Amino acid sequence: MEIKVLGTGCASCKALFETVNQAVRECNIEAVVIKEEDMMNIMSYNVMTLPAIVIDEKVVSKGKKLSLSEVKELILK
């Protein structure tokens, strides 16, 4: 599984990236977590609010700083 956190480096984007990393560790799954900061790449996902989470090239959350349990729910789905 490949998880991308889209964000330009604001505080909530950084926090979400940490949360996703923690969720991946705690759920014990094989996943690559990438932080996508390049605006041109971010825009290719058609999101207007950040931070966003992309799992296997599909946008699953946008504009929300999710909590740990919410991220786990997304990953395990």
Next chain:
Amino acid sequence: MIQEFADWLIFNIIGLNSDSHLGSALNFFIYDTIKIIFLLFLISVIMGIVNAYLPIDRLRNFLMTRKLYGFQYLLASVFGAITPFCSCSSIPLFIGFVKGGIPLGVTFSFLITSPLVNEVAVAMFLGTFGLRITLIYLFSGILLGVAGGWILGKFRLDKYLTPWVRAIQVHSESETEEWKTERVTFFHRLPVILKDAWSIVKGVLIYIIIGISIGAAMHGYVPESFFEEHLSADKWYSVPIAVILAVPMYANAAGIVPVIQVFVAKGVPLGTAMAFMMSVVGLSIPEATMLKKVMTWRLIFIFFATITLFIILLGYIFNLVL
């Protein structure tokens, strides 16, 4: 009720004298902080409810698909006011609008109002200046977006966007993704809305405290004559100086409102103070560097210069009218 709590805490529990400098300052600090946190939470909940039913994608589709005969500037500006502002989203929103084929001027309307009018600014203004000034601020923030967007739209600036944004604009899609209506009942949504509102409060809490502390400190230590000498109403140049000095600076509304309250208390005219604040919150060097990704320096300069002029104009008008 909050006042009684502050009195009780400072004078009875901590035991400071109500006549003492420190006692009254602390009392004021506790009262203001609690009041503003309460207001901020309340407004965030209201905005959360609005946004749950009017998410930004839907607003964009509305602007893209309707013929609005000039009202699109007003709508974009109002949308900018009601969507929660996060500096990290302003570029994606900008691109999203451009991608949807929304004219540049209308996009500017959104971009101008968005940082100026938001839940934090409204809560701070209500808490420190009361309803009348808050409404005036709200109205002028939206007016600034409408006027600024309209004028910038007339300039035909599309050629000064960065090339990759130009490319997106040329290939703008008018087809819209169908907005998925989630049938979630209000009662199921409410816990999420309340939680989000609380996280907004938590996120800016530190800035509110810093802002009010600086305000309280300035109250006691900056001599009145300092402001009167430099920023009083009879000096014609005070508005442009205050605005231009504020352009490169950045602070969010939580930090700056308590400071301008002190300005006003020390005799700076309200128009000058409000223009100063709009310039601090709306225009800044960090914002310019962010916009660099989508605009050429030339466009950023035109954008900043136009908005600066409008803010100066607003400052003069307020000083005359208020």
